[in-house]
Amino acid sequence: MKETMLPKNLEHRLQQAVSAVLPDANTDSVLVRPCPDPKFGDYQSNALMALAKERKMNPRQLAIDVVAKLDVSEWCEKVEIAGAGFLNFRLKPGAIAGALQEAAKMKDPFVQKAVKPRTVVVDFSGPNIAKPMHVGHIRSTILGDSLARILRLLGHKVITDNHIGDWGTQFGKLLVGWKNHLDRTALEKDPISEMERLYKLVNSACETDEKVLESARQELVKLQNGDGENLAIWREMIALSETQFARVYGRLGIKFDHTFGESFYNPRLKTVVQELRDKGIAQESEGAICVFSDGSLPPQKDPLLKQEDGKSKPNPCLIQKSDGAANYATTDLATLAYRLETWQPDDIAYVTDGRQQLHFSQIFSIFKRWHPEAKTKLAHVWFGSILGEDGKPFKTRSGDTIKLEDLLDEAQERAFKVVQEKTTGLPESQQREIARVVGLGAIKYADLSPNRQSDYVFSWDKMLALQGNTAPYLLYAYTRIRSIFRKLGEEASTAPVNFLLAAPDEITLAKHLLNFGLTLEAVAEDYRPNFLCTYLFELAGHFARFYENCPVLKSEGPERASRLALCDLTGRVMKQGLEMLGIETTEQM
């Protein structure tokens, strides 16, 4: 095992020691974590207390027995037993220097590839055809992309799939609008706005005029039955929308392995419904095909039941409407089946907002009954809403949803104003480029740094602030590192150096670098990129203190070489960490 993964090495040894004392114990939960407070040491394990409790043993005695079997002397001082049974590990300075030495030679320092790589499908973004991408899409898009990047770096096989909304009842209305009210000139100028106008026009007409609603239904049926004209229009709408998607994803630096829209699964829908009926999972009710509870779950936890007057009542999931058409549950089940057959994934992560929790818990529960043999773990990676500064859903002043492209424009424009002030010596083109990186980075970081499940308040001033836990602060820390190397110029060398860690601030910085991989694993485990944000913010803080107190260019000899190498490693970790959040870096700002 590589020396750069010191916490992993400790964990491995500790697990062996536990096995030596308790041969039948499951050591999966015997973990080593960074200490919350450096006074306890560098790493700690709390696992023995839990283990002792399980077995009704004395935790301190168990700790004594385990420590007797534990040899980590090549990396640590004597392992200390504290409190109720904490194990505290304190790294030897030589071990830290050795780890950095190894890391400096590696392509991905402080990251360990997964021992058992998993195949993970990440389903995110999911915009709709003929509609503008808006703020509602941003969290899914940014979270999903970050998770995919991190899982890939950790050595997993990742398949990203953009499940776009290219089918459904809205196309009936869109077709009526297209055929009767289309403005070709407007369409050429701004296709998305024109299609949105058509939809809104027909949609409001439907509310007052039964005839319009009926014609929308008929157009939809024709489309579903493969009518040539309607299919052609539908394809044109898709093509026009894809231009928009490509533009937005291009700006955000996001790529998908697949973009199988909902329509891709149309040929499979009938089979899904038939299979579920054949297996007795689905049945007819009021003309629709539904899945009811099979009673295998406790009533309180069963998503296919609801409680009323103290009694359980059915809360079925519809998989076919009474008019014979499929709905989104059908499509989701068909999608699931396709993914299972095609990729045999270990995990599928659905990155959508929290309002779909009931839907996904129903889908997951149906899936278990449909494919009881499947080992695939399904995760609904849900997130909260973006709120305006008034605490209500984020909208424009006039109450419309905010278009994603306008949001990105504004981020860059606002960043440009700041960059202009701070970098007066640079040409405008370069200032624009810096503003692009800073503006987009600010949006992404603001989205990723809170716990995904909490709603967060969107604030331009906070995300673009130059101090505090923001993208500009992290990017600034990176440019300070790069500035050192720019100044160094020709002198820069790639020759291996010996790390001499003496000053407290350089030791703290060095130790923090060791935890990069551990942090990425924690993100992957819970699908929470905010852990990485916190890590990078702390890294920037440790670097700032080091930079303040430990002269680099002004120092001499081996100390200078060591500090330069430490700066270089810090810069590499910072850059890679930001890249894992989908954030670019800039050399100057």
Add this chain to the structure above:
RNA sequence: GCACCCAUAGCUCAAUUGGAUAGAGCAUCUGACUACGGAUCAGAAGGUUAAUGGUUCAACUCCAUUUGGGUGCACCA
């Protein structure tokens, strides 16, 4: 009505298998060699984690009840 989610410092947010004295940033106050880039750093102050009870050696975290907010609940996705 039922279900899910949330409530942490003045504000915005953290808190890695239940772990050690609940942490940051902003704002406020104080300070730092006229700066290897000051878009910086150091310090102070700020808390009954909505309330009550329970489980535990240990609870922001788990359980129960209550209060206040958000969201969702058969033929939209």
